[in-house]
Amino acid sequence: MLAEGALAAGCRFFAGYPITPASEVYEVMMRELPVLGGLALSAPDEISSLCYCVGASLRGLKAMTATSGPGWALMIETAQYALMTETPVVVALIQRLGPSTGGATQGAQGDVWLAEFSTSGGYTVPVFSPSNAAECFELAVHAFNWSERLRTPILLLSDKEVGMTSEVVDNEALPIPALVNREMATANADYLPYAAQEPEGVPAFAAVGGEIKATVTGSAHDLQGRLRKNSPQVISVLQRLQRKIEAHAEEIELVRPDLDPGARCLLISYGVTARAARQAVVKLRSEGVRISFLHIQSLFPIPRKGLARAVAGVEAVFVAEENLTGQYRAALTPYLSGKRIYGINRIGALISPSEIARAVQGVMA
Amino acid sequence: MTPEAHGLYLSPTAKLPYCRGCGHALVVRQLSRALERLGLPPRSVVLTTDIGCVGLADALFPYLHTVHTTHGRSTAFATGMALADAILEAQGLKPIVMIGDGGAMIGLLHLVHAAQLNVDVTVLVHNNFLFGMTGGQHSALSPLNWVTATTPHGNWIPPLDLLSLLRTAHATFLARQLATSQELESTIADAINFPGFSVVEIVELCTAYGTRWNQASGASLEEIVRRQGYALGEVQTEMERPTFRDLYRHGMESLRPKRAKPAIPPLHAPAILTEEVRLVVAGTAGERVQSAAALFCRAALAAGLYSTQKNDNLSTQGSGFSLSEICLSPMPIEYTGIEKPDVVLVVSEDGWAELEDNGTVATCGEETLLLLDAQIEAVPAKGSVMRLPLRREANPKRAALAAIAAWLEKNPLLPAEAWEAVLELEPAERRAESAAALAIGRRLARSGSAP
Numbered sequence: 001m002l003a004e005g006a007l008a009a010g011c012r013f014f015a016g017y018p019i020t021p022a023s024e025v026y027e028v029m030m031r032e033l034p035v036l037g038g039l040a041l042s043a044p045d046e047i048s049s050l051c052y053c054v055g056a057s058l059r060g061l062k063a064m065t066a067t068s069g070p071g072w073a074l075m076i077e078t079a080q081y082a083l084m085t086e087t088p089v090v091v092a093l094i095q096r097l098g099p100s101t102g103g104a105t106q107g108a109q110g111d112v113w114l115a116e117f118s119t120s121g122g123y124t125v126p127v128f129s130p131s132n133a134a135e136c137f138e139l140a141v142h143a144f145n146w147s148e149r150l151r152t153p154i155l156l157l158s159d160k161e162v163g164m165t166s167e168v169v170d171n172e173a174l175p176i177p178a179l180v181n182r183e184m185a186t187a188n189a190d191y192l193p194y195a196a197q198e199p200e201g202v203p204a205f206a207a208v209g210g211e212i213k214a215t216v217t218g219s220a221h222d223l224q225g226r227l228r229k230n231s232p233q234v235i236s237v238l239q240r241l242q243r244k245i246e247a248h249a250e251e252i253e254l255v256r257p258d259l260d261p262g263a264r265c266l267l268i269s270y271g272v273t274a275r276a277a278r279q280a281v282v283k284l285r286s287e288g289v290r291i292s293f294l295h296i297q298s299l300f301p302i303p304r305k306g307l308a309r310a311v312a313g314v315e316a317v318f319v320a321e322e323n324l325t326g327q328y329r330a331a332l333t334p335y336l337s338g339k340r341i342y343g344i345n346r347i348g349a350l351i352s353p354s355e356i357a358r359a360v361q362g363v364m365a
Numbered sequence: 366m367t368p369e370a371h372g373l374y375l376s377p378t379a380k381l382p383y384c385r386g387c388g389h390a391l392v393v394r395q396l397s398r399a400l401e402r403l404g405l406p407p408r409s410v411v412l413t414t415d416i417g418c419v420g421l422a423d424a425l426f427p428y429l430h431t432v433h434t435t436h437g438r439s440t441a442f443a444t445g446m447a448l449a450d451a452i453l454e455a456q457g458l459k460p461i462v463m464i465g466d467g468g469a470m471i472g473l474l475h476l477v478h479a480a481q482l483n484v485d486v487t488v489l490v491h492n493n494f495l496f497g498m499t500g501g502q503h504s505a506l507s508p509l510n511w512v513t514a515t516t517p518h519g520n521w522i523p524p525l526d527l528l529s530l531l532r533t534a535h536a537t538f539l540a541r542q543l544a545t546s547q548e549l550e551s552t553i554a555d556a557i558n559f560p561g562f563s564v565v566e567i568v569e570l571c572t573a574y575g576t577r578w579n580q581a582s583g584a585s586l587e588e589i590v591r592r593q594g595y596a597l598g599e600v601q602t603e604m605e606r607p608t609f610r611d612l613y614r615h616g617m618e619s620l621r622p623k624r625a626k627p628a629i630p631p632l633h634a635p636a637i638l639t640e641e642v643r644l645v646v647a648g649t650a651g652e653r654v655q656s657a658a659a660l661f662c663r664a665a666l667a668a669g670l671y672s673t674q675k676n677d678n679l680s681t682q683g684s685g686f687s688l689s690e691i692c693l694s695p696m697p698i699e700y701t702g703i704e705k706p707d708v709v710l711v712v713s714e715d716g717w718a719e720l721e722d723n724g725t726v727a728t729c730g731e732e733t734l735l736l737l738d739a740q741i742e743a744v745p746a747k748g749s750v751m752r753l754p755l756r757r758e759a760n761p762k763r764a765a766l767a768a769i770a771a772w773l774e775k776n777p778l779l780p781a782e783a784w785e786a787v788l789e790l791e792p793a794e795r796r797a798e799s800a801a802a803l804a805i806g807r808r809l810a811r812s813g814s815a816p
Contacts, residue, residue, distance in 0.1 A: 058432060
């Protein structure tokens with residue numbers, strides 16, 4: 001469904017390398033893309049996969065690759081290049097159990113930090129995380145749209161349990177967000193490849209091979225794309241790369257709140273664990289626990305608005321995620337001051353609804 | 366007027382950012398002349414530069430598209446651009462890569478794959494036997510005994526013969542020239558003009574480090590090359606290979622039409638299920654456990670149910686156990702795991718061993734129904750057990766589906782029409798097999814031991 005979503009979003013280029021549990025996306029793209037007049041290709045490694053995608057995007061196509069933790073580790077240099085050069089590209093990162101080769105056929109939500117905190121300089125990389133097949137489709141379209149609009153790499157953070165589990169989807173009920181395409185530069189003698197109208201704006205795009213000269217560089221550059229050391233222009237470009245994401249943070253935000261105005265506690269989850277959490281909330285409420293639930297679909301930038309609304313008035317916050325150290329909990333902590341924060345964590349298997357309910361009861365009872 | 370007069374390529378007065386006597390300056394000028402000779406529109410050329418002193422060249426060509434990349438990856442980015450160009454209606458992009466000997470080695474895979482693909486990319490490898498920008502460290506292309514910052518006693522690792530290696534990857538245009546050669550301009554022009562992948566290894570000297578530590582000068586360059594046993598000139602243009610553009614065009618002609626997913630017809634006889642059921646089917650890899658589960662889920666869908674199917678097997682795929690965890694529900698399903706199974710169907714010892722291993726057996730309660738193949742010796746501690754000779758009667762590859770059918774015979778939650786609807790959509794050769802498996806399962810359940 002993630003691949004179907006990408007195709008619906010207008011993706012016309014895919015380069016991939018086999019890795020469980022991302023190979024399904026690769027196979028669907030190899031089968032379907034040529035039929036749509038696009039190109040899907042086997043790359044000799046993950047570095048090449050993402051380089052090919054970035055190259056294709058520079059030529060003007062919407063491009064995506066799919067991988068898992070070990071492959072993403074190899075792609076990070078190129079993802080930073082896409083960020084620095086403001087080249088739209090989508091990476092589907094289907095998590096498996098790490099570290100290293102880890103467990104290829106075991107699910108995990110252990111790549112949250114590796115996905116987000118992957119740039120020198122600590123730039124915000126938007127990350128969407130689907131919890132089921134229908135969301136794979138919908139969030140893939142959002143990922144492409146934001147990638148085009150902000151000219152930046154976007155991660156779709158799924159995992160084995162979502163990516164390789166079959167489930168019933170009502171195709172006719174799938175929401176298809178309106179498609180967004182990058183703003184193209186128009187013939188203009190004053191075109192500056194790295195200049196935007198506002199300090200948090202996005203420059204218009206000149207495709208390699210088009211009528212307007214494209215100047216692309218991963219080195220620190222001025223508005224013209226010239227290699228310069230720390231000139232004020234260079235610093236302004238580096239600041240704009242972050243500000244353009246922050247300025248759109250509220251718009252990027254995708255959360256599914258289920259709030260109880262009298263709740264004493266809030267349960268937060270994402271990805272596959274959000275499904276167990278939703279079930280746990282039903283159980284807890286039936287047992288008389290006043291609890292709110294926040295299912296976060298856009299992990300980064302942190303959905304501050306939805307979070308603030310959900311957290312208002314509660315004493316305790318629980319964050320359920322399938323990793324050892326509470327990666328997303330740590331990322332949320334600065335926004336939860338004054339609250340007692342509890343992690344519900346496990347590796348090696350899905351976190352079950354009763355496990356979550358027990359953890360909440362243990363504190364709140 | 367010539368492009369040069371327009372200032373379209375390299376300006377004759379351009380101040381080059383290179384050390385005095387550096388080979389890079391010669392290459393930049395010859396590249397500009399080669400482009401003039403070809404008369405290529407500047408907007409049809411993209412200069413893709415690598416990291417190192419070669420990476421300064423993009424700024425010298427103000428009218429070409431320029432892409433300054435990461436170390437060693439310039440070829441891969443250029444390949445991506447060429448691949449995309451090959452599928453566009455307005456084609457004709459000419460990517461030219463400028464890379465050093467260091468970049469060629471760290472990005473060797475990209476050169477090899479570009480050669481295999483035969484994309485229209487020209488790579489100019491500036492081989493000055495060392496990493497110049499970082500202080501003169503040796504590279505994989507440094508000659509034997511070459512003195513560098515990191516081989517102060519001389520290099521003792523034999524250099525890589527890049528062109529020979531790329532020949533084995535079916536590169537179609539390979540050439541080696543001295544930066545000082547009169548023929549460099551025409552060789553570069555031939556390489557760019559060539560419709561497939563082309564590489565020109567340009568041998569030159571780094572005057573900051575190469576000539577400082579070695580007895581070498583422009584005059585001795587040729588001897589250095591000969592000593593390595595390398596030939597100069599166009600080394601090979603022998604094969605008539607289709608380019609990637611040709612391959613793509615040809616591939617598009619032989620495309621098979623999009624395979625429409627068979628739609629499951631709506632049924633008028635819905636399932637009889639008011640509460641969620643969670644079951645595990647386990648057996649041996651290669652014995653169609655997961656495909657039996659998938660067929661079951663489709664039948665459930667035909668009967669209006671929601672289902673999820675979560676598979677597990679060893680990463681080798683074709684050996685050991687294979688299992689599916691299935692949830693069926695009249696309502697959309699959230700949690701896809703199984704805290705306590707309602708039904709456990711096990712058709713081989715491999716399957717049973719895994720369920721003991723992964724903890725499923727321990728989660729079974731008194732209400733759990735365990736339907737086991739008669740050959741399984743284990744005696745479950747909890748739950749009601751039913752044993753049927755599934756493997757013997759149905760054969761191992763049909764045992765899982767037969768087990769499902771046997772359980773459904775006792776708990777008739779799906780109407781017969783649901784199975785008929787999905788079997789109808791199966792490939793003909795599978796249909797008879799599946800129907801037989803279902804029939805055997807039903808028969809065994811009717812005659813078999815009651816739990």
